[in-house]
Amino acid sequence: MINITAGNFQIILCAEQGRKLEMVHAGPVLSAPEEVIAHRPAVFPWLNKTDWAYPVWGGGTFHEPAAAFLFHDGQIGADFFYDSHRRTELEGGSLWEIRLKDSHYPLSLTLCYRTWENYSVIEQSVLLENGGEEDLGVKQLASGFVRLRGEGFHLTHLAGSWADENRLFEEKMDRGLRIFDSREGCRTTRHQNPAALVSRGDSSTEMAGEVFGFLLAWDGNWRLAFEMDDKGDLLAQGGMNPFMADEIVPGGGELRSPTLVMTWSGEGRGPISRQYHRWANDVKLASRECDVPVLLNSWEGAYFGVNGELIEQFIDDAAEIGVGMFVLDDGWFGSGEDARNSDKAGLGDWEVNGEKFPAGLRPLAKRAGEKGLKFGLWLEPEMVNPQSRLYRDHPDWIVNNPHHQPLTERFQLMLDLGNPEVEAYILKVLDGYLREIPEIGYIKWDCNRQVTSPGSARERRSQTAFYREYEEAFLRIIDRLRINHPHVLFQACASGGGRMNYGALERFHEFWTSDNTDPYQRIFIQWGTGLFYPSRCMASHVTASPNHQTGRETPLKYRFDVAMSGRLGLELQPSRMTEEERVFSKKAIREYGKIQPVLFNGDLYRLRSPYDSPLASLMYVSRDRKEAVLFAWLMKRLVGDSYAPVKLQGLDESFSYRVEEINPLPPKVDPSGIQLPRTLTFYDQILSGSYLCHFGVDFQFYTEYSSAVVYLKAE
Numbered sequence: 001m002i003n004i005t006a007g008n009f010q011i012i013l014c015a016e017q018g019r020k021l022e023m024v025h026a027g028p029v030l031s032a033p034e035e036v037i038a039h040r041p042a043v044f045p046w047l048n049k050t051d052w053a054y055p056v057w058g059g060g061t062f063h064e065p066a067a068a069f070l071f072h073d074g075q076i077g078a079d080f081f082y083d084s085h086r087r088t089e090l091e092g093g094s095l096w097e098i099r100l101k102d103s104h105y106p107l108s109l110t111l112c113y114r115t116w117e118n119y120s121v122i123e124q125s126v127l128l129e130n131g132g133e134e135d136l137g138v139k140q141l142a143s144g145f146v147r148l149r150g151e152g153f154h155l156t157h158l159a160g161s162w163a164d165e166n167r168l169f170e171e172k173m174d175r176g177l178r179i180f181d182s183r184e185g186c187r188t189t190r191h192q193n194p195a196a197l198v199s200r201g202d203s204s205t206e207m208a209g210e211v212f213g214f215l216l217a218w219d220g221n222w223r224l225a226f227e228m229d230d231k232g233d234l235l236a237q238g239g240m241n242p243f244m245a246d247e248i249v250p251g252g253g254e255l256r257s258p259t260l261v262m263t264w265s266g267e268g269r270g271p272i273s274r275q276y277h278r279w280a281n282d283v284k285l286a287s288r289e290c291d292v293p294v295l296l297n298s299w300e301g302a303y304f305g306v307n308g309e310l311i312e313q314f315i316d317d318a319a320e321i322g323v324g325m326f327v328l329d330d331g332w333f334g335s336g337e338d339a340r341n342s343d344k345a346g347l348g349d350w351e352v353n354g355e356k357f358p359a360g361l362r363p364l365a366k367r368a369g370e371k372g373l374k375f376g377l378w379l380e381p382e383m384v385n386p387q388s389r390l391y392r393d394h395p396d397w398i399v400n401n402p403h404h405q406p407l408t409e410r411f412q413l414m415l416d417l418g419n420p421e422v423e424a425y426i427l428k429v430l431d432g433y434l435r436e437i438p439e440i441g442y443i444k445w446d447c448n449r450q451v452t453s454p455g456s457a458r459e460r461r462s463q464t465a466f467y468r469e470y471e472e473a474f475l476r477i478i479d480r481l482r483i484n485h486p487h488v489l490f491q492a493c494a495s496g497g498g499r500m501n502y503g504a505l506e507r508f509h510e511f512w513t514s515d516n517t518d519p520y521q522r523i524f525i526q527w528g529t530g531l532f533y534p535s536r537c538m539a540s541h542v543t544a545s546p547n548h549q550t551g552r553e554t555p556l557k558y559r560f561d562v563a564m565s566g567r568l569g570l571e572l573q574p575s576r577m578t579e580e581e582r583v584f585s586k587k588a589i590r591e592y593g594k595i596q597p598v599l600f601n602g603d604l605y606r607l608r609s610p611y612d613s614p615l616a617s618l619m620y621v622s623r624d625r626k627e628a629v630l631f632a633w634l635m636k637r638l639v640g641d642s643y644a645p646v647k648l649q650g651l652d653e654s655f656s657y658r659v660e661e662i663n664p665l666p667p668k669v670d671p672s673g674i675q676l677p678r679t680l681t682f683y684d685q686i687l688s689g690s691y692l693c694h695f696g697v698d699f700q701f702y703t704e705y706s707s708a709v710v711y712l713k714a715e
């Protein structure tokens with residue numbers, strides 16, 4: 001028996017020398033695990049068994065296999081048996097390595113289970129070793145696989161599109177195979193996110209139900225597959241997408257998968273998010289030691305119309321408002337007819353536009369530094385416009401079947417990073433800027449299209465290796481940059497939401513959550529995102545009203561109150577704000593400094609969902625429970641609507657908390673002159689955790705797009 005336990009999550013495998021490895025349990029920690037081995041269902045010789053821990057095609061499964069191979073002799077069936085295992089103690093948990101061997105071919109599979117005790121998280125991955133002399137064709141190699149005994153299942157997942165990322169969807173599982181995946185090559189998380197919840201039995205709520213979390217830490221093409229078999233068991237797996245991605249592993253070679261990260265809760269989906277967030281914040285994220293400052297970005301304030309004079313103004317305004325960084329977005333490069341004055345030209349020509357910035361960028365970066373600001377720069381390194389010098393010089397560098405006409409998207413083509421010359425060029429450009437302008441402290445790495453015609457003029461034995469080679473080169477570039485410039489923060493932008501995965505987040509400090517900055521729709525987008533990703537990586541900007549994506553008009557306070565639940569930024573021209581708005585913004589940014597530590601490291605409790613309540617609310621509680629921040633956003637207002645006070649969670653009921661409203665508005669007076677009660681009835685009072693959790697906070701909202709942010713501190 002192999003008993004893999006992480007906190008309250010357990011996987012039990014039955015391992016006997018020379019037999020197939022079975023998975024007999026995945027779920028809560030059992031007090032007598034040997035019972036499930038002893039009493040596992042009898043195997044009838046006329047029925048197929050489906051309880052393999054890692055089913056390989058040919059080895060007795062007819063369901064979606066975890067792996068499938070094509071041997072040099074043309075055979076397609078493999079047959080792996082348990083060989084040995086070992087456990088190594090590591091910081092925070094253990095690493096189990098279980099070796100399987102094929103009965104004929106000199107092949108081994110090592111199943112790796114990395115446990116994280118404090119977070120109830122198990123990371124699964126696999127290493128394939130070809131010990132023979134011949135090539136091995138790999139059709140499929142999942143990172144991880146689990147079998148869940150059936151009692152009915154519900155699947156919750158995130159899907160969307162541009163400006164509408166990470167909507168929550170839930171469905172009852174039926175017999176058959178359900179696949180979530182991306183074949184986009186890059187920017188792989190806009191339409192589906194590589195993360196899902198499986199509730200066993202009835203649908204789970206925030207606080208009730210048995211729930212499994214699955215997410216894949218991989219930024220390239222990915223796939224999660226859930227299959228309900230003929231017995232009603234659920235076979236779940238995730239890994240790199242095998243679609244058009246056959247690999248050849250030469251004799252003596254190996255192939256390692258990315259990791260599938262799993263967690264479990266017996267008390268609903270709330271703990272799943274908290275377990276993932278803590279694990280991410282403590283051990284996974286690139287940003288865990290450096291918080292990204294509040295920033296001002298030039299995009300929605302200036303679009304392509306940036307120039308030296310305007311940026312000086314932005315920097316001065318940014319300093320005056322109290323943000324910690326200014327980011328120069330698109331529009332600063334390309335020259336002559338290739339100048340980046342719109343999205344039609346310039347990508348690839350990463351030289352500063354001398355007409356717009358006669359003195360270059362360095363003086364601006366220095367000016368920012370003198371005012372106490374970091375300086376950030378936007379680039380879209382993987383792309384090229386046909387209207388650019390780079391494309392004219394290197395038409396063979398693009399991603400495309402060279403026998404066909406390339407298709408543009410947003411007037412641009414992609415560069416094949418898997419081509420070593422391209423990789424070297426991109427690294428040189430980025431590394432060059434970071435050396436020439438050492439004041440740069442942040443790179444917004446954008447990626448505004450996906451692969452539509454995979455492959456390139458670069459010779460490969462088969463272009464099916466294209467996707468992996470591209471992704472590996474991408475990771476090498478960012479890894480090298482981070483080694484050379486450890487103080488620089490990187491944002492994975494990708495049109496918003498396009499690179500939101502834990503593969504990217506090991507390297508990038510944050511992601512751009514969505515190009516949609518309308519606070520109302522952002523509540524939904526951020527709600528879904530927060531299921532798996534912590535607030536510190538969720539860039540969220542206050543922009544002008546009416547909103548540029550939806551046309552919706554909202555008060556500045558509502559925009560701040562929503563953006564402040566992620567990594568706060570501004571994306572507008574401060575010089576267009578009224579004095580009153582500037583004063584409000586300055587104060588809100590200062591206040592954000594107070595709530596940021598709780599928000600970034602605290603535990604998330606979702607209190608009321610925007611999907612089914614006119615008042616959405618969530619809160620973060622510090623791990624010592626001494627501080628909390630509560631957000632409430634009105635989603636819809638009809639006179640007569642009433643909503644019960646919001647009961648808080650996660651507080652210590654024996655503590656007393658001072659309840660302070662952040663960004664308060666002056667008390668309202670109605671048109672007839674009647675003074676209305678304040679938004680927060682407990683304005684600046686001290687209340688017990690017990691009262692707050694059982695009676696809750698009552699909000700008075702009088703108009704649409706009302707909101708509140710409340711800071712609680714134990715006295």
Ligand code: GLA
Nearest residue numbers: 299329330493494495496515
């Ligand atoms: C993408 C990004 C935006 C902005 C523009 C610039 O759409 O998501 O934030 O940087 O590109 O072209």
